Amino acid sequence: MTSTVRGTALLGFSEFASSRGVDPDWALAEARLPANPLPGQLSGLQFNALIELCAARANDPLFGLRFGLCQGPQGLGPLLYAMRGTANLGEALKLLTRYFHVHSDGAHVRLERQSGSALLLYDVTDGDLASVRQTVELAMGVAAHLLHDLLGHAWKPRALMLRHHAAADRGAYRALLGVLPRFDSPVNAWVFDESLLATPLGPTDARCQQLVQQHIDELARITLQELPSYVQKLLRGRLANGQVTLQQVAEYLMISPRTLQRYLLAQGTGFQELLDKTRQATAVRYLRDSSISLTQLAGLLGYSDLSAFSRAFHRWNGMSPQQWKRRLQSPDGQQK
Incomplete structure (x- = not known):
C-alpha cells in the first residue's frame, strides 16, 4: 500500500539541493520523479528515496534535517494557514494532528501531554520504506521551524527524541537544533513545556479560517x-x-x-x-x-x-x- 506525499513537500528543493552540491534535476530523475513535482501527489517511496539519494550524493548525513530546517512549514500549504488562524498553539497542533494525512498519508502526527510536558510525535507509517532516518529528521526540522514561527522566542524545547542512532557527530545536531537529541528513543518527538500550548497566536480572519477549514475537510475524506x-x-x-x-x-x-x-x-x-x-x-x-x-x-x-x-x-x-x-x-x- 504505497503512500503519497503532496508535491508541495518539495518546495525549495531545487535551490537547497544546489546549495549542497547536488544537481536537483539529476536527483529527481534518479528518483523517477517529475522535473516539476510541486503540482501533484508524489509516491512516498520515491520521496524517501530522493532525500536518501541526496544525502549520499552530498556526503551529508544531515541533509534531511538541514532541508527541513531550511524549508520550514511552507510545504503544508492550506493546513499551515488554518493553523495560523487558531486561537493558541494547542489548537494549532490539534489541527495539525487531525489533518496531517492530507499532506502525507504515509506518516502520523500526534500530540500528547505527560507530567507537565507536551510531546509532538511523528512516525512514518508506510511499511514499504526500509530506512526512514532522513525523512524523519526532515520532518523534525520542519516541526522545529514551525514551532519557532508560531511561538517566536518562547520556543525553548526540553528535548528532541529520535528512534534511530546518530548519523553524524552529535555536536553537529546541537549546532543545528540548539539541543542534543536523545537517540535510540522509543518515539520521535519534540518535547516542550506543556504551558506553551496556551500561548495565543494573535488575531484571526474568521471568514478566511472557515474557507480554509472547508478546503481541508474536503481533502480529508477517507475512501x-x-x-x-x-x-x-x-x-x-x-x-x-x-x-x-x-x-x-x-x-x-x-x-x-x-x-x-x-x-x-x-x-x-x-x-x-x-x-x-x-x-x-x-x-x-x-x-x-x-x-x-x-x-x-x-x-x-x-x-x-x-x-x-x-x-x-x-x-x-x-x-x-x-x-x-x-x-x-x-x-x-x-x-x-
Missing part, C-alpha cells in the same frame, strides 16, 4: 480504498503502547469490529494481515536504524516476550532476528 493504509497508520502509532486489537481500532473508527473486518476483506486484506505486515516492516526498520535490544523491540511491537517475536520474525524472513542483524552487518550481506 474505502484508503482504509487499509489508514488502519496500518493507526497500528504503527499504537503498537508501542502494547498489543493492539481489532476491537480497539474499530472503536477508534466508531464502527463495529465485524464491519471493519468486512471493509478490509472487501479490499483484499484483513486486520491480522495488516498487523503482521506492520510489525514486519517496523522490525526491519528498527534493526536497520536503531541499536535498541531485541527484547525492547519485541515490546515495542506488542509481543509478550522475545521468543514470540523471534518466531514471527523467522516466519517472515526465514531466519532469526539475530541472524538477520549479523548478515546486515557483514560486508557482503546487505539486506534487500
